[in-house]
Structures are given as C-alpha cells and as structure tokens.
Amino acid sequence: MVRLKPVVNDPQGLVVTEALHALGYDEVEGVRVGKFISLELGDGDPERARARVEEMCRRLLCNGVIEDYRFQLSEGGEAS
Amino acid sequence: MVRLKPVVNDPQGLVVTEALHALGYDEVEGVRVGKFISLELGDGDPERARARVEEMCRRLLCNGVIEDYRFQLSEGGEAS
Amino acid sequence: MSRAGTAAPPSREELRQLALTEEEYGSACRQLGREPNQLELGLLGALWSEHCSYKTSKRLLGQLPSASPRVVQGPGENAGVVDLGGGLLCCFKMESHNHPSAVEPVQGAATGVGGILRDVIAMGARPVALLDSIRFGALEDARQRQRFARVVEGIGWYGNCIGVPTVGGETYFDQAYSENCLVNAMCVGLVEQGRLARALARGEGNPVLLVGADTGRDGIHGATFASVELDREAEERRPAVQVGNPFLEKCLLEACQELAGDPDLVGLQDCGAAGLSSACAEMAHRGGSGVEIEVQRVSRRERGMGPYEVMLSESQERMVLVVREGAEERFRERFRRWGLRCDVIGRVIAEPCLRVTDGGRPVAQLPLSVLVAGVPPRRPQSRAEPAPAASSPDPLLEVPPWPAEEAWLRVLGSPNCASSRWVWRQYDHQVGDDTIVGPGADAAVLRLRGRVQGLALSVDSAHPSARLDPRRGTAMGLAEGLRNLACVGAEPLGVTDCLNFGDPDSPLVMWQLEEAVAGLAEAARELGVPVVSGNVSLHNQYQGRSIPPTPSLGLVGLVPDLERLPRPGFCVEGDLVALLGRPGAGPEGVELGGSEYQRLASGQPSGSAPELDLAAERRAAEAVRQAVRARLLRSCHDCSLGGLGVALAEAAVWGGQGAVVRSPLAPPERPSPGWAAAVLLGETQGRYLASLDPGRLAELERALAAAGVPLAVLGRVGGEWLEVSGVARIPLAGARERLEGALPGAMAGPALGAGMGERAGPVS
Amino acid sequence: MTTRFGIAVFPGTWSDRDCAHAAELAGGEAVFLWHAERDLRGADVVVLPGGFAYGDYLRTGAIARFAPLMEAVRERAREGGPVLGICNGFQILCEAGLLPGALLRNQSLQFRCQPVWLRVESCRTPFLAGGEVGQVLRMPISHGEGRYYVDAGTLRQLEQEGRVALRYSEADGRLSPDANPNGSLGAIAGVSNAEGNVLGMMPHPERACEPLLGSSDGLRLFASALAALSPP
Numbered sequence A, B: 001m002v003r004l005k006p007v008v009n010d011p012q013g014l015v016v017t018e019a020l021h022a023l024g025y026d027e028v029e030g031v032r033v034g035k036f037i038s039l040e041l042g043d044g045d046p047e048r049a050r051a052r053v054e055e056m057c058r059r060l061l062c063n064g065v066i067e068d069y070r071f072q073l074s075e076g077g078e079a080s
Numbered sequence C: 001m002s003r004a005g006t007a008a009p010p011s012r013e014e015l016r017q018l019a020l021t022e023e024e025y026g027s028a029c030r031q032l033g034r035e036p037n038q039l040e041l042g043l044l045g046a047l048w049s050e051h052c053s054y055k056t057s058k059r060l061l062g063q064l065p066s067a068s069p070r071v072v073q074g075p076g077e078n079a080g081v082v083d084l085g086g087g088l089l090c091c092f093k094m095e096s097h098n099h100p101s102a103v104e105p106v107q108g109a110a111t112g113v114g115g116i117l118r119d120v121i122a123m124g125a126r127p128v129a130l131l132d133s134i135r136f137g138a139l140e141d142a143r144q145r146q147r148f149a150r151v152v153e154g155i156g157w158y159g160n161c162i163g164v165p166t167v168g169g170e171t172y173f174d175q176a177y178s179e180n181c182l183v184n185a186m187c188v189g190l191v192e193q194g195r196l197a198r199a200l201a202r203g204e205g206n207p208v209l210l211v212g213a214d215t216g217r218d219g220i221h222g223a224t225f226a227s228v229e230l231d232r233e234a235e236e237r238r239p240a241v242q243v244g245n246p247f248l249e250k251c252l253l254e255a256c257q258e259l260a261g262d263p264d265l266v267g268l269q270d271c272g273a274a275g276l277s278s279a280c281a282e283m284a285h286r287g288g289s290g291v292e293i294e295v296q297r298v299s300r301r302e303r304g305m306g307p308y309e310v311m312l313s314e315s316q317e318r319m320v321l322v323v324r325e326g327a328e329e330r331f332r333e334r335f336r337r338w339g340l341r342c343d344v345i346g347r348v349i350a351e352p353c354l355r356v357t358d359g360g361r362p363v364a365q366l367p368l369s370v371l372v373a374g375v376p377p378r379r380p381q382s383r384a385e386p387a388p389a390a391s392s393p394d395p396l397l398e399v400p401p402w403p404a405e406e407a408w409l410r411v412l413g414s415p416n417c418a419s420s421r422w423v424w425r426q427y428d429h430q431v432g433d434d435t436i437v438g439p440g441a442d443a444a445v446l447r448l449r450g451r452v453q454g455l456a457l458s459v460d461s462a463h464p465s466a467r468l469d470p471r472r473g474t475a476m477g478l479a480e481g482l483r484n485l486a487c488v489g490a491e492p493l494g495v496t497d498c499l500n501f502g503d504p505d506s507p508l509v510m511w512q513l514e515e516a517v518a519g520l521a522e523a524a525r526e527l528g529v530p531v532v533s534g535n536v537s538l539h540n541q542y543q544g545r546s547i548p549p550t551p552s553l554g555l556v557g558l559v560p561d562l563e564r565l566p567r568p569g570f571c572v573e574g575d576l577v578a579l580l581g582r583p584g585a586g587p588e589g590v591e592l593g594g595s596e597y598q599r600l601a602s603g604q605p606s607g608s609a610p611e612l613d614l615a616a617e618r619r620a621a622e623a624v625r626q627a628v629r630a631r632l633l634r635s636c637h638d639c640s641l642g643g644l645g646v647a648l649a650e651a652a653v654w655g656g657q658g659a660v661v662r663s664p665l666a667p668p669e670r671p672s673p674g675w676a677a678a679v680l681l682g683e684t685q686g687r688y689l690a691s692l693d694p695g696r697l698a699e700l701e702r703a704l705a706a707a708g709v710p711l712a713v714l715g716r717v718g719g720e721w722l723e724v725s726g727v728a729r730i731p732l733a734g735a736r737e738r739l740e741g742a743l744p745g746a747m748a749g750p751a752l753g754a755g756m757g758e759r760a761g762p763v764s
Numbered sequence D: 001m002t003t004r005f006g007i008a009v010f011p012g013t014w015s016d017r018d019c020a021h022a023a024e025l026a027g028g029e030a031v032f033l034w035h036a037e038r039d040l041r042g043a044d045v046v047v048l049p050g051g052f053a054y055g056d057y058l059r060t061g062a063i064a065r066f067a068p069l070m071e072a073v074r075e076r077a078r079e080g081g082p083v084l085g086i087c088n089g090f091q092i093l094c095e096a097g098l099l100p101g102a103l104l105r106n107q108s109l110q111f112r113c114q115p116v117w118l119r120v121e122s123c124r125t126p127f128l129a130g131g132e133v134g135q136v137l138r139m140p141i142s143h144g145e146g147r148y149y150v151d152a153g154t155l156r157q158l159e160q161e162g163r164v165a166l167r168y169s170e171a172d173g174r175l176s177p178d179a180n181p182n183g184s185l186g187a188i189a190g191v192s193n194a195e196g197n198v199l200g201m202m203p204h205p206e207r208a209c210e211p212l213l214g215s216s217d218g219l220r221l222f223a224s225a226l227a228a229l230s231p232p
C-alpha cells in the first residue's frame, strides 16, 4: 500500500470528497487516494520475503519524495 | 481498496512485474495494481458506517464494470 | 466433422447469444452439409455478426463511388489509401466504439482509438493524426457530463500515451444520444509506396505469427455485443470490456514500422472484432488460401482457456503476420527488441478453410466460402417516414421566442456551437511537430516533411436535419467537410465514413440507412470525393428508441502550399468582410429546418431541411480554393452549425477584431417578427465568410464572377462590437465569453460516479 | 566538428524524433540512444525526450530510471556533461535522483496540451546560457503529471542556489495562479542540479523551433547548449 505523504496535496482526494458530499455522504471528512499493489511471491522464507519486499518498495514501488508505504504478508506468498 | 477484477487485463501489473524481474526479484510471480482509498469519517455507529461505506464503494469509489472492492474500518472513524 | 458427442442442435437461446437466427443456422448447415460443432458455431456467430459481415448494409455500400486517379486502395483492406504523389501514400479509416463506450467510457473509448490505430499500423503506415467524433445527451444531466468527461479522458489517454496527435474532431450533444453515446475515431497514416502492407495470407507452408499482448478472456463476443441492442443484459456481458495498453501498442507500432516493406512480410493484420478467428479467416480469404491455427501455441494470460475462448478473445494490442517460411526467427527477433512476445501459431494451407487444432487434434474446420462469404444477406423491411406536414411559415418566424440579440447569444452559448477547447486541450494535438493548424478551426492542417504541401483533415457528421431528410442531411455533411477543406485551400482526396444508425429491424431506420447511403453516394460523386473506407454501426437504440441517422464523415485533402494558408479570423482592422455563395434561400430568404436555433427553441428539428445544390457547392469550393491559393483572402471560414451568426462571432473571436456588416439579405417588404434572428441563425448551405484586404477585392470579384459564385461585400473588420446593421448587435467580449465559456460552464457541475477519473494506467 | 545531441529512446518515448529535428535545426547532429545500451555514442549533449517510458506505469519515470542507458547518463551528468530532460525526461531525472523533487498529477486532474509563457529565472544552465533572467519564452506543455513538488527545505535551497530555471508566468512575466497550468509549487516549470549542467523542464522546447509551428523560442535551448560547447 503506497500513498501520498500527508503534506503532499492530493487533488484527487479532494475531488472524491466533494463528489461524496454531493451524493449526501456528509460524514466523510477527508479522502486520500493511494495505490494498492499486490505481489504474488514464489514460496519462501517469510523473513527473507519481508526484507525483499521492503527493498522493492524502497527501490521501485514507492517514491520517498512524495510517498509512504506499508505492507503485509499473507499466507500463500502474497504481499500487499 | 479497489482493484481490477481478476479476469480484467492489468497492463500496469504486467509492466511492474517485468520491471521487478529486471531488478532481480525473480520470486515475484505476478503483480496487480489497484487503488487504496482512505476515508476519514465523522464519528458514528460502526454498523451504520459499514453500510454507508459499502454504498459509497458501489456508487462512486468502485467502477463495478472492471473493479472489485474490499474495505475495513479502523478505530477513529477511518475506512479504507 | 460432427458435433462431438452432443447431437442436439443448438437451442434458440444458444443461437440468440451468438446473435444468429434460426434461418442463418439452417443456411450454415446447408452450406456445410452438416451441423457445426460448438466451436464452429461460435466462429460462425462471430464472423456472421453484423459487425464483421455487414450482412445488412453490404448491398447498400456498393453504391458508394470509390475510384479516382488518386485512390490506391478502396474499401476492403484495413484502411483506404490515396496517393499524395512523389511516392508517398496516405491511409485513413474511421471506426465506431459506441457500445463499449456506453458500458465503460474510459476503456471503451480508449480501445476504440487503439483499434483504429492498429488498422493504420497494419497497412505498414505510421499513424500521424487522430480525429474523433463524439455525441452525448444534454449536459444538464450529471450522468451525461460524467460519460462525456470519461470518454474524452479515454480518447486522450490512448492518443497522448502513444504519441499520435489528436488534431481535430467534433462534439455534439442532444437528448437523442442520452442512452446511446457515439464515439467514432479516425486515424490517418503515411507510408512510402513500397512499404504498403496488405492483410492477406498466402504461400502454402508460410508461418502465421501472433505478436503483442497475451490472449485473455477479454471481450469474448465483442463482435456480437456490438450487433445487439444495448439493454440491461449489457451489464451481464460486461467481461466484454477490455482494458487498453497504449504502451504495448506503441511498441507494436515501432516494430511494425521497422518491418514494413520487408520482402519476407506476406501479410499484416490487426486483431479486431472476433479476434484471431476473423483476422485469420479474412487474411486467408483475401489471399485465396487457408490457415491452420494450433491454439496451444497461443500465449495466454489466464489458465484454463479453451479453443473457443482463444479463437474468439478480443484481447487488445495483438497483430497477426504471415511471413515467408524461414524468416520467422528474424521477425521474432525484431519484436523481441521492442519487448514484444511473438509466436508462430499456425501456417498457411492450400485448402481455402480455417482449420483449428488443439494439441494436434482438429477441433474446427470451416470453408472460408461459408465462414467469410456465406452469410445470407439480410434485407429487413424499410418504410419511408411520411413527410412532415410543412408548417409554413415557420413558427420561429411568426413567434420568435427571444429577441434577435438574445437568440444570437444563446446559440453562441450552446455547447454544440461553442468552442470545444475543453475537449481538445486534454488531447496532445502537437506531438510529431507537424501540426500547423490544430483543433479549433475549420480543418486541421499537417505539414508533410520536406514538401511545401500539407494534409487537411476534417470530421463532419450529417446535418441535424438528416432527421427530416436523411438523404439530403447526409449529403450536407459531406458538403460541409468539403467547405472545411476549401477554407485552407485543400483539394479533397477521399473520405472515410462511419454510419451510426439505430435498429435495422425498424423499417424506419432501415429506410434512413438506405437514404443516407444514397445521399452519401450522390454527394461523393457530385463533389468528386471517393469513399475509400468506412464502418457501419447499427443497433444504436435503447428500449426501442433509435438514435437519429448520424453518418460521420472524415475527409482528407491536400494543401498545395502551406505558405499560403489564410490567417485565422478577422485579424486586420479595415479589412473587408465578404460572404461567398448564395446568401439565403427559402421563404423570406431564411432556412431554419434542423438549425441549432430551432433545436434550442423547440427541442427538435421541424420543417424542411435546407436546400442543397451540390453543383454550386463544388463550384464554390473550387473558387474558394483558388482564391486561397492566390492569397486573395486574409481569412476564410465556412457557415455551418449556427449559420452566419456563429461564423461571424468565431471569425471575430479567433482574430481578435469585431466587425460592422450589413445583412446579406434585403428585408422582405413586411418581414416576420422573427426574421432578424433567422437571418443570423438560419443554416443555408454553401456559404463562406471571408475577410480580405480591400486592395484584393477587384481580383476576387473577377475570379468569383468567372466561377459563377455569388459574392457580397458586407462590411468591415474592426472595433469591439459585432454588428449586423438593422438585425442585431452584441459586444465582442460577450461573444467570446459565450464561445469560450459555454462548455467549461456546462461541465462545472459536480462529477459523479464510478472510477473517479482513474484509468488503468497513468498519463505523463 | 558539429555538436552531437544524443536523444534517448525508451519504449514509450515519443518526442525522440521531434527532439532530433530540433537539434538539427539548431545546427547540431542527432543520434538516438537505445535504452538497453550503456552507450552514449559520442554524444556531447544528452536529451531525455517526452513520452511515457515503459507506459509510465506505477509512476512516471519510475521504471525508466533503471534502464542501462541511465547508468551512462548518470555518469555523464556527474562529469558535468549537459543533460536536458523534457517532460517525461524531467520525470525520469527526478526519479533517478539527478534532480530534486517529483512531478505529481496536475491539479486539474486532467491532461493539458496548451501554450504557456515561461519566465527565465536563471541562466546558469548551458541550455539557457544565451538568454537573460526575466526574459519570457513561449512554448507548449503537454502532460497529465507535471505538478512539481519538493519539500520546503529543498525548495528554499533551490531558490537560494538559483536552481529554479523556469517559472510559468503571464506574457509579461508576472506570476499568477491562472498562468500556472498544473499547480506546480512556486510555479516551477524547470529546475537544474547544483552544478547547472542538468536541466529538467515540463514544457516542450522541441515543439517551438519554427515560426510555422507558432514559436521558435524553444530553439534557443538547443542552440545555446550548442554554443556553450563550441568555444568561439
């Protein structure tokens, strides 16, 4: 899961907020739109998988200038 | 969390898979890229919030033609 | 081959899903001398669909003239081809993606653009321009705003990504398109003479290659989908929606460019509707041979796909090649360099049939005489609409709803007449560095590298009065295109058409189609514009309501000298303003039938369509071309939707100068109350509004007199007002605000609905 | 010897031929540099053109930065050789860390193709060396993700070091929110590295090299790089 850092302005989130308000969902106070990336991994050691995914995020999947990331592994070698 | 239905072509996922392979992450067998939307909700009844978010997903956040969604509520009135 | 195991003939329901009738099924059995098996039935359903076989329209299309000394390739290949001289050819074609765009606007429109690009790529040409013609319901409705915005996004996304400029198009809104939006896209490409590719398979033993995307379960039955009414069930056919990948297509484009003209390339064809089955069958049919496909060799995106799905998948971004035996490795290597997968999936066989094997086991074998050429032609009933009782005089003349000034401003502020900048600023219209005149003027102009010449491109649809008279309205569409070309001095080379109609089983719609094709044929002949390619989109109906007849016409012309292009609009104070062509027609000299003014005032066209004199159109276009080439005109614009009032305002806004002119028509003795507005907003055909240096007037007069084209000097350029003496007067700033502000204003409402403007991939 | 412009070609690049044309109009010679090779083919100036390398999937420029060609470009940049990134090229340079910041989706969330005015803020880079500060240039933009963003600290540094090269402005050089087509921070249209040899910009100078196309202001960037390299 990769999303824009809180300090970075997210016009898409604003537009979605407005659209939700227009539809009557007034309880929505804010929306931020990010990316959800699911990786299917060949089986392996979860420890090692964690380190590798961490590295993939840092090197490719997330741009540290504007984005943060977070991920979790689930059984069957999936990360997201 | 909104993502392309499994039968729908995800060119973005294919290209990211290739890029990860090129970087040496051969254990990656497949990638799918979707959206991660976080909503901040004014406090309220979790039961009701769930129903409302469900509705927002169907009506606006998810394009049912090609996408599926899934969400979870966390404390402090956040949904994603 | 017998229907393996199951001997029972398909049920009516099964046939309906394949869009086959029982008669058609019977005919197939008779021609084959047996019953087709499941897979064969699927292949027949796809290739016999309206979309692939033109079974309803083919007999009509034969009337269209398609020859001229310039035409190298008429209808029948992936795109039409005309000769630009000096060894350069121009390919072009227009296609619809109406149904997919209604279900999933972004991807539907995007894959429409992808598909038409591949048609041009398959000719060995480099695509150099895209144009679009799009129609929606009224923008007061949030659903329509959303659909419109997302179609524009989809068209832009694909074209912008692949780096082909979208240089023109047209945008139109009317209630009648609320449930059936129209999305037509046109692509123009250039290719050197020796590199033109053809879509055929021949040479027994030659390998058949599939290149590009893996095959998935996308759009199975897309062809039949486009051939049935859009209804609730469309929802369930949703897997028919495909997601485009312009990146892959860009790589395909470049690789095909490198391979075009290779002596070992036998045939090149894109995979469009009905996927591999139609691509292979049509290539083989054209080449007078057969093709055998081994489905196991087709690379798949998903597990568990059977031969049926592989053969009928409409996965995008795939092309089929036939190459000389022995050259396959060289070709594969080329594609690999561009990161493209390429597999040998079959070979050319002598027997003229499509044979499909699954792991060596034959699973289908259909003679091409049946599969490609055997569909029984449909001849649905047609019945003319009773001519409307002409209410004369027009109620708008008798009881005008608004004062002339207000009527003028309202028409300028209609999204149909106002600027479409909101649309085309989202399209890259400059990439390639050849766009000399981009969207927003009459015709777009592209330069041809290394020459003084250029290409002029224009998309125009039938006049809205085609609802009153489909024959004349369609001819007016072509005449308008010709005028747009003339304004930049271009001579027409050819036209591609996209015939958008409703339910062909409605006798009225069938009549409209017959009339429109007859009108196009007649106009093409009289105006000297061969029809080189085209597409038919039927079944644009919803709950029994069909769209109005809407043929779109894409013209290509040759600009002889780019240095002699007129300037945009009224740009030099003191210049004369002149009207070329007949100033008016009809009672009191004004024609309101089908005009935008009438649409705004009464919601629908009534009365009679404007008169059309094709011989006069041709004379005027020729005279205008000559005047442009002789630099007699500073600016030139045609009068189309919105008549003189819109033409005047556009010329003034584009050039930044107002004008004071007289009415081109002398008022009748006792003018009707609505006469003034009608002078401004009537849509009499065959007119051009020009500005010129007063010093050139004498020469212009001589030239037009010799050509038999009327000329009226109306007044002068200058000032902050647009004034038609004795008729109406509005400030230039007000006109600008309407023309520029209407569409952004209409789109300012909240955007609603799924997807939030997200695509499957981003845009740089 | 003529100055050689090396024009990078990634799968998905589409301004390559336009840039080559511009380089030739400026009096240079153009060669194409294939993304999968580490070879600059003797180029004196490296241009990363517009397009959507690798589909711009994930993020614009994110995948392109790993191309073998980029290793050579990085090295050249370090040696002080002139490198110009246009549009997608700018995005790649940012992703590659050769320039600070990132380019986000336009504030309007829409793609924009339109002419803009650019005020020259600094002439330190070889691409603007021939001009003067305050001068206003006209050329088009064509992008969906051109909103320049950088954190506040780096922004201050960029301003102090004169590394903001171009800003979106009105025709007379005034800054205004209307003149900023994508919501860029500080209306920034182009920035350079600390040494000044690497310039990234969202607008397309290669589309403004001939009067027939509406402006020839863009030709100055190519011509001044050429002039900077050929001592009188």
Ligand SMILES: Nc1ncnc2c1ncn2[C@@H]1O[C@H](COP(=O)(O)OP(=O)(O)O)[C@@H](O)[C@H]1O
Pocket (backbone or CB within 6 Å): C132, C133, C134, C166, C167, C168, C169, C170, C171, C416, C417, C419, C420, C423, C424, C438, C439, C440, C441, C442, C443, C444, C458, C459, C460, C484, C640, C641
């Ligand atoms: N959907 C569109 N895409 C691109 N350009 C468009 C679109 N709609 C309108 N335009 C441009 O706006 C201008 C005016 O369109 P239109 O009024 O239909 O012109 P005309 O009446 O001269 O044919 C044309 O230059 C056309 O290219």
Ligand SMILES: [Mg+2]
Pocket (backbone or CB within 6 Å): C441, C442, C443, C483, C484, C637, C638, C639, C640
């Ligand atoms: Mg016109």
